[in-house]
Amino acid sequence: MKAFAELFNAIDQSTKTTVKVNALAAYFTAADDLDKLWTVALFSGRRPKRAVTTTRLRAWGAEVAGIPLWLFEECYPIVGDLAETIALVLPATQTRDTRSLSHWINDLRAVYEADEAAKKAFVLDAWARLGGRERFIFNKLITGGMRVGVSQKLMTRALARASGRDEAELAHRLMGNWHPDDTTWHALIEARDATADASRPYPFYLAHALEDGPEALEHPAEWRAEWKWDGIRGQLILRGGAHYVWSRGEELMTDRFPELARAVDYLPDGTVLDGELLVWHEGAATPASFNTLQPRIGRKTVPKKLLRDAPVVLHAYDLLEWQGADIRAQPFHARRALLEAACATLPAGAPVKLSPQLPFATPQDLHAYRGGARDAHAEGLMLKRADSPYLAGRKRGDWWKWKLAPLTIDAVMIYAQAGSGRRANLFTDFTFAVRHGPPGNETLVPFTKAYSGLTDKEFREITAWVRKNTLQRFGPVRQVTPHHVFEIAFEGIQASPRHKSGVALRFPRMLRWRHDKPMSQANTLDDLNEMLRLYG
């Protein structure tokens, strides 16, 4: 555990990638296979099953620290991390334990099925044996989520250096749904893996935002326009009789979208499509809102009812592989022609559909399309150069996204809460309200929270203000004098009986701090309801 804790510390305390990669490579060279396997797993979001509930951990932590539980609970949001809070409040000790990371994980797994007394004895014993840093790691193992400032890419680079293997091949091996519980270091990294190539996705091509409008693009005839759909970008791979669905974050999502399994019935083997996963009810003119897709994203297994209520269809807009050949270097119009041909025979119920192109002659036509984007349930337009190859990553010049301006509303800040982690001791999470009722008898109705969009300087400024203008505290939440008006931007609005205001916003954030607006000029609940009527 000591070696792993030192690695964690070295990565955590540096902002320099070379330092991180060096520390990882040194660790991968020295550690044994089981420790390496678990280290790769932990740093890529895989973790041991939770053996103890956090409620118990908090209670035991407070008990061992000799402080009341309420005091522990006050500290937690300030520190922003449960594992760290516990490690900090426990009495100081020195580590006197030489067990390895994987040894500790095995011991942890041994108490999964144990009764509570045995679990408590195990945890308290660990706290007594481990010093500050190792204790923090141990708590992280129990609570899950070993987030550390190292990307999968950096870890792969270090692994390539330590093992002498090809980085791209390692990156591929580390993708997908493996877990240390059902693989070995040898099987994961070293063994020949015949299925590896079948599921390997192509890097996604990402567009830049078009700020100035389509007038900036010369020669309209060289461009193609499509809706910019409001769903999840996905790559559908049909190879070797199987199918794989990858997200833009290179997460394998095959099991989350079982309806796409039928694609193998309609499209030939050796096909890779780029498109958007959308909830689209059969016969509907437009896709359902992003909100209906939301429950599908988090679920690894999908209940029947959800499959029925929120059926997902891939709207394909590009073809990357055809008849087993990588065609990314071909111009977009040629790939598109092949895609249209491939999709021509798809029946109505197929889980793949062709995403249409929008014919246009002038920039005015594009403005007209964009004006109707909200009605089409799209978030704007995509503009792609007809002769462009399919590039890797975000490259400027050939693909542009021309998004709709967000909806905005001016709201009054009424509650503030300190952030956690990096934003500990800064007030960054705010609740906003709109005005409601007749003048003189006006109330403020909270309708959304937002925590992003301000600069560090603005956050510092508002933090100082909140400290001086707190009316009341509810745990970590402070009610502040209603005074400051912020322009809140959001991508969508829908009715929500769970919210006091009756609405829920999509991706709300602070667009501007309206120093120029007094509270009396903030928007009202009627304004909000009008937006719900227009855009909901």
Added chain:
Amino acid sequence: MSHDPILTFTPEGIYCPAGDFHIDPWRRVDRALITHGHSDHARWGMGRYLATHEALPVMRHRLGDIVAEGIGYGEQRRIGGATVSFHPAGHVPGSAQIRVEVRGEVWVASGDYKVIDDGLSTPFEPVRCHHFITESTFGLPVFRWEPQGTVAAQINDWWRACAAQGKTAMLGAYSLGKAQRLMAMLDPAIGPILCHAAVENTNAVMRAQGITLPDTVLANKDVSAKTHPGAMVIAPPSALGSVWSRKFGPQETGFASGWMALRGIRRRRAGDRGFVISDHADWAGLLWAIRQTEAENIYVTHGYTDIFARYLKDLGWNAQVLQTQFGGDEENETEGSGEAA
């Protein structure tokens, strides 16, 4: 007792009606007793100042031409109907707790304090009293300081490693107090110690009053990584990563503050290293100090006031929170804006 309280809390600051003076006021008053020279406690514009002999030079340096008088630690002085004396607070050189006695009732305003000996400041001395006014900058059980020697070893190890790699070690610290404490912890055998002008000016003031500091070099325009390889640079946090810092070549940055105990804040500062060291008392230090006073009434002025006061009440003290305008040094230190005039 139907008397007025010995100390009251007014819009100007802490006030003693019997002696007609204020302690660390934040608005202009005629007579100000000052616990220490940090800008949230010693403000400009008071008619007369009274502070310890050791605190005055820095106050004059910072506030300019002021009417001020010095007093020794433990020396009693009669002001109106009050007897006042200043007692070591251990926060920075010259810092004091101010004891006020009227008709046998004793109040102590402690300003900022820490209870361990930093080797530079006159160490904290508990003062028995009936009413104790305390800070709570680090008034949470998550804050626990390691012995100074442990932190000194961490900093020197880091400096040695930087020097060995041909890098300059850049340490960010508050320029009055923390910076001098840190340089006194350094091992001068490792290399030269360079100071930002804000720090070196304070060094000069302290040396002139007889405080022993290690040899330092003002990091002016002639000083760089070339002239002073393997150096340790001590600068206000805001100077790190600035244009000024570039001349020190390949470098690592460290921050020395109690806030570095929290991983999130360490990461937000985005330095290479965070050293947990503070001129304020940690959780155990605050509770120890309060117990030593044997006071029954505790007033919590700045920091995690509500939580700390609630805990004191749980333990049986008569504790309450006071709204003040204290909290200017380490409160803001993490944001690099702690050097307000």
